[in-house]
Amino acid sequence: MNTYAVEAKNLTKRYGEKTAVDGLNLRVAEGELFALLGVNGAGKTTTIRMLSCLSKPDGGEALICGRSCQRESAAVKEIIGLSPQETAVAGNLTVRENLTFMAQVHGLRGRDADARVEEMLDLFRMEKTANARAKTLSGGWQRKLSIAMALISRPRVLFLDEPTLGLDVLARRELWRAIEALKGKITILLTTHYMEEAEHLADRIAVMVDGRLSALGTLAELEQATGQSGLENVFVAIAEGGAKDE
Amino acid sequence: MNRIRAFALRNWKETLRDPLSYIFCLGFPLVMLGIMTVVNQSIPANAGLTIFRIDRLSAGVAVFGHSFIMLFAALSVANDRAGAFLVRMYTTPMKPSEFICGYILPLWLMAMAQAAPIWAASLAIGAATGVSLPIGGLLLAWATLIPSALLFIGIGVLFGTLFSEKAAPGMCSILISLGSFLGAIWFDAESTGGVLLTVSKALPFFHCTKSARSAVALALSFEDYGRPLLMVIGWMALILALAVLAFRRRMRADLA
Numbered sequence: 001m002n003t004y005a006v007e008a009k010n011l012t013k014r015y016g017e018k019t020a021v022d023g024l025n026l027r028v029a030e031g032e033l034f035a036l037l038g039v040n041g042a043g044k045t046t047t048i049r050m051l052s053c054l055s056k057p058d059g060g061e062a063l064i065c066g067r068s069c070q071r072e073s074a075a076v077k078e079i080i081g082l083s084p085q086e087t088a089v090a091g092n093l094t095v096r097e098n099l100t101f102m103a104q105v106h107g108l109r110g111r112d113a114d115a116r117v118e119e120m121l122d123l124f125r126m127e128k129t130a131n132a133r134a135k136t137l138s139g140g141w142q143r144k145l146s147i148a149m150a151l152i153s154r155p156r157v158l159f160l161d162e163p164t165l166g167l168d169v170l171a172r173r174e175l176w177r178a179i180e181a182l183k184g185k186i187t188i189l190l191t192t193h194y195m196e197e198a199e200h201l202a203d204r205i206a207v208m209v210d211g212r213l214s215a216l217g218t219l220a221e222l223e224q225a226t227g228q229s230g231l232e233n234v235f236v237a238i239a240e241g242g243a244k245d246e
Numbered sequence: 247m248n249r250i251r252a253f254a255l256r257n258w259k260e261t262l263r264d265p266l267s268y269i270f271c272l273g274f275p276l277v278m279l280g281i282m283t284v285v286n287q288s289i290p291a292n293a294g295l296t297i298f299r300i301d302r303l304s305a306g307v308a309v310f311g312h313s314f315i316m317l318f319a320a321l322s323v324a325n326d327r328a329g330a331f332l333v334r335m336y337t338t339p340m341k342p343s344e345f346i347c348g349y350i351l352p353l354w355l356m357a358m359a360q361a362a363p364i365w366a367a368s369l370a371i372g373a374a375t376g377v378s379l380p381i382g383g384l385l386l387a388w389a390t391l392i393p394s395a396l397l398f399i400g401i402g403v404l405f406g407t408l409f410s411e412k413a414a415p416g417m418c419s420i421l422i423s424l425g426s427f428l429g430a431i432w433f434d435a436e437s438t439g440g441v442l443l444t445v446s447k448a449l450p451f452f453h454c455t456k457s458a459r460s461a462v463a464l465a466l467s468f469e470d471y472g473r474p475l476l477m478v479i480g481w482m483a484l485i486l487a488l489a490v491l492a493f494r495r496r497m498r499a500d501l502a
Contacts, residue, residue: 054333054337054500054501077337082333085330088331088334089331092264104248149334
């Protein structure tokens with residue numbers, strides 16, 4: 001039996017009358033960079049929350065590397081990293097201190113923690129800002145730090161919820177480079193509003209509409225399914241109801 | 247233990263790097279110590295009012311200082327909740343008890359450290375005004391302040407858990423005023439008597455001040471020291487239990 005890095009089985013979440021995620025079925029392979037697209041309120045963030053043990057589903061099951069988010073949340077938390085939509089850094093701590101803090105929370109100590117911090121500073125080219133307090137950094141740098149903090153524990157699955165939201169084009173490109181450097185090394189599930197971001201980074205793309213999975217495939221497969229060219233046209237066609245499922 | 251230490255260190259640094267913490271937790275109590283000493287100097291000797299004399303004032307101001315530690319406890323929890331920081335932390339292996347200990351421990355150390363400059367200033371004022379403060383009394387008062395500090399921090403964690411980052415400081419401000427008044431820091435509740443004394447005795451703040459004052463004076467009878475200290479310990483246990491319960495419930499609700 002294949003074990004997927006991320007697997008959603010009929011995943012459902014309701015908030016009162018509203019069904020935020022409705023019977024979602026999804027499989028993401030190890031090492032894949034998977035983009036989840038959708039308009040506001042489509043259920044992307046709710047899906048990420050359920051997959052990262054932040055929210056309990058009302059139906060179905062979420063599995064990370066074969067482990068249940070509901071029944072084995074402690075084990076799942078050891079192998080995931082999350083960079084939330086809002087930048088979640090400790091403002092009065094320096095970049096290095098933020099990274100060290102997260103390393104220690106994940107059980108790394110002494111030289112192991114220091115080595116991992118240096119690795120992250122190098123990967124995200126943050127050596128020059130290592131001793132700057134996080135609150136003094138620009139939005140782009142804070143977002144990079146946030147992702148580096150999520151990666152410090154060497155997670156097998158990384159969730160990036162709108163990682164470039166509100167960033168200028170240069171900061172976005174810089175962050176893309178950092179994300180691209182991770183491709184194939186770990187599994188990444190990314191939500192985004194930016195079509196070019198998904199087009200540029202993702203191996204496969206899923207489109208959610210009203211809490212349901214409306215389309216899933218590579219860009220070429222989605223173009224073929226909708227008869228459109230370019231992800232933006234594909235997305236509009238799917239979001240407006242012209243999609244065919246995979 | 248490693249996770250508690252890491253989280254406590256983060257909270258320690260976050261609070262110490264906020265300049266407001268020095269103004270409120272250190273500057274303000276010392277200023278009040280100075281102002282009330284000046285007030286004491288203006289009171290005629292035959293009035294028989296000793297509440298602002300440094301041997302009685304110092305313990306009251308130390309308790310007053312704890313109320314600002316409470317404010318920072320509330321701010322720490324409420325601000326973490328308001329941003330995405332706690333969301334991130336919920337995806338780590340940290341347990342609710344580790345969050346609680348990580349919030350309480352650094353603030354408790356700060357509350358204990360806060361007493362040192364207050365005692366030092368009190369000794370200086372005592373020397374200048376001819377009032378002697380027994381060193382043994384100050385050391386005992388330091389130990390006596392341990393449950394008081396935990397009580398105030400517990401209230402702060404409770405407020406930070408129950409209220410938003412905008413409402414929590416407001417609630418703390420009310421309690422700072424009410425606590426210093428009903429804690430008999432700025433007036434002699436026992437001489438006043440009546441309903442005010444009854445209400446004061448029904449709340450923990452009066453007992454915090456009374457046990458610390460008695461410790462400074464080395465007045466260690468059960469009535470002066472033992473009973474109020476037991477009351478503070480009882481209130482501390484109750485408030486800490488409520489804070490832990492509220493934080494666990496909040497975490498469960500956040501993860502529902």
